[in-house]
Amino acid sequence: MANLHRFANPNRFLRFSRVILPWLAGITALLFIVGLYYALFASPADYQQGETVRIMYVHVPAAWISMFGYSVMAGASATALIWRHPLADITARAAAPIGAGFTLITLATGSLWGKPMWGTWWVWDARLTSVLILFFLYLGHIALSRAFDDPTRGAKAAAVLALVGFVNVPIIKFSVDWWNVLHQPASVSRLAAPAIDPSMLRPLLIMALAFTFYFLTLLLLQIRAELTHRKVRALQLAQASAQ
Amino acid sequence: MNAAFVILRRELHLALRGSGDSATTVLFFILAAILFPFGVGPEASILARIGAGVIWVVALLAAMLSLERMFLTDYEDGSLELLTLAPLPLELVVLAKIAAHWITTGLPLIVATPLLAILFGLPPQAFPILLLTMLIGTPTLSLLGCIGAALTLGARRGGVLIALLVLPLYIPVLIFGVGAIDAAVTGLPVRPHLLILASLLVVALPLCPWAAAAALRQALD
Numbered sequence: 001m002a003n004l005h006r007f008a009n010p011n012r013f014l015r016f017s018r019v020i021l022p023w024l025a026g027i028t029a030l031l032f033i034v035g036l037y038y039a040l041f042a043s044p045a046d047y048q049q050g051e052t053v054r055i056m057y058v059h060v061p062a063a064w065i066s067m068f069g070y071s072v073m074a075g076a077s078a079t080a081l082i083w084r085h086p087l088a089d090i091t092a093r094a095a096a097p098i099g100a101g102f103t104l105i106t107l108a109t110g111s112l113w114g115k116p117m118w119g120t121w122w123v124w125d126a127r128l129t130s131v132l133i134l135f136f137l138y139l140g141h142i143a144l145s146r147a148f149d150d151p152t153r154g155a156k157a158a159a160v161l162a163l164v165g166f167v168n169v170p171i172i173k174f175s176v177d178w179w180n181v182l183h184q185p186a187s188v189s190r191l192a193a194p195a196i197d198p199s200m201l202r203p204l205l206i207m208a209l210a211f212t213f214y215f216l217t218l219l220l221l222q223i224r225a226e227l228t229h230r231k232v233r234a235l236q237l238a239q240a241s242a243q
Numbered sequence: 244m245n246a247a248f249v250i251l252r253r254e255l256h257l258a259l260r261g262s263g264d265s266a267t268t269v270l271f272f273i274l275a276a277i278l279f280p281f282g283v284g285p286e287a288s289i290l291a292r293i294g295a296g297v298i299w300v301v302a303l304l305a306a307m308l309s310l311e312r313m314f315l316t317d318y319e320d321g322s323l324e325l326l327t328l329a330p331l332p333l334e335l336v337v338l339a340k341i342a343a344h345w346i347t348t349g350l351p352l353i354v355a356t357p358l359l360a361i362l363f364g365l366p367p368q369a370f371p372i373l374l375l376t377m378l379i380g381t382p383t384l385s386l387l388g389c390i391g392a393a394l395t396l397g398a399r400r401g402g403v404l405i406a407l408l409v410l411p412l413y414i415p416v417l418i419f420g421v422g423a424i425d426a427a428v429t430g431l432p433v434r435p436h437l438l439i440l441a442s443l444l445v446v447a448l449p450l451c452p453w454a455a456a457a458a459l460r461q462a463l464d
Binding site: 129133136137139140143144147148149153154156157160161163164165 | 454462
């Protein structure tokens with residue numbers, strides 16, 4: 001708990017994040033260079049899918065991050081509601097647009113892949129539908145958190161919504177097992193050995209790591225921007241009341 | 244427990260003496276569904292095929308219409324704060340409100356459903372299943388919608404916002420409601436769909452009042 005409250009002080013958090021932000025950004029860039037090299041050049045084309053398989057190296061990490069982002073948002077929301085941690089509210093608010101962006105990337109790359117492979121941009125199967133619902137949950141969260149004149153009221157309402165919408169995350173994860181769908185079942189996170197060749201698993205995992213660091217970099221940037229925004233707002237209010 | 248029934252009675256009295264919200268909702272339900280034969284053409288085979296889905300979708304929208312008023316009037320005149328001070332859990336107050344919403348919205352929709360089923364020429368074997376899915380599904384709509392109503396209390400453009408929040412949550416009910424009817428029409432087993440629909444209701448029944456009460460407490464803070 002002591003650690004949790006250490007960063008409740010925005011200034012301490014700003015100092016801390018200023019130090020680690022360049023590192024995060026650097027690691028992200030490095031991972032992307034290596035990951036994209038493996039994904040685009042140093043990995044074989046699939047025997048069935050041909051070169052199209054390379055879309056997977058963007059699609060799958062983006063999908064993981066879209067769920068990870070929602071989990072971060074829900075966790076931050078729970079922290080905000082239970083411990084009234086001031087940064088948790090800001091984290092949840094900052095994670096929503098980023099998560100929505102990754103979900104959009106997931107949906108877009110998925111349909112780009114689906115057109116040559118399945119012969120259609122979109123099918124209404126459980127996996128695709130639940131990811132689409134995730135996208136709308138993100139949008140609803142963004143709209144709700146900005147719909148009140150009092151920002152703290154918006155943050156609290158959005159926190160409750162984030163927790164309610166969390167039921168969708170396990171549904172996305174297990175939709176391929178529960179329903180008979182067109183989307184392929186999990187092939188990496190299985191109890192047995194992954195059903196994917198090491199030559200393709202390597203770029204996939206590097207790209208997943210790159211996306212994770214990318215998400216963290218963006219999140220930190222967004223939190224800093226939000227903190228600065230609040231400072232500006234407070235200054236403007238002070239200025240207005242002084243006149 | 245008695246106090247919850249008193250609140251339920253109050254809500255029903257208000258609805259009955261009020262401006263006829265239920266009648267407006269049912270009218271919207273029928274009118275919106277009638278637009279579809281004009282939109283897709285009056286061909287009987289198409290209408291029979293899409294009828295169940297149209298009726299369910301329009302029912303979702305109609306159930307959503309009256310959500311905004313669930314807490315708003317009480318919030319504005321201050322009686323909501325009195326209700327939170329009342330010596331019964333806020334969750335029970337919310338549950339009474341949900342029950343009142345279902346009786347004034349869900350039930351009239353179910354009564355009007357056979358009319359639409361006839362207009363769309365649904366196969367006779369689908370009728371009982373359609374009514375059964377509505378009977379199990381519409382309480383879940385009231386329960387989920389209550390969260391949206393509580394969250395948007397005091398928001399700008401609350402009504403539009405409710406739609407954005409609540410419609411994604413309504414999708415599972417829609418999928419399994421229509422799934423059961425399609426199964427009945429094609430002669431497949433209906434039971435699994437109905438069981439999932441019932442399980443949605445059973446899960447929503449304790450969780451939704453809890454979440455909505457939490458949202459209300461935040462709104463009144």
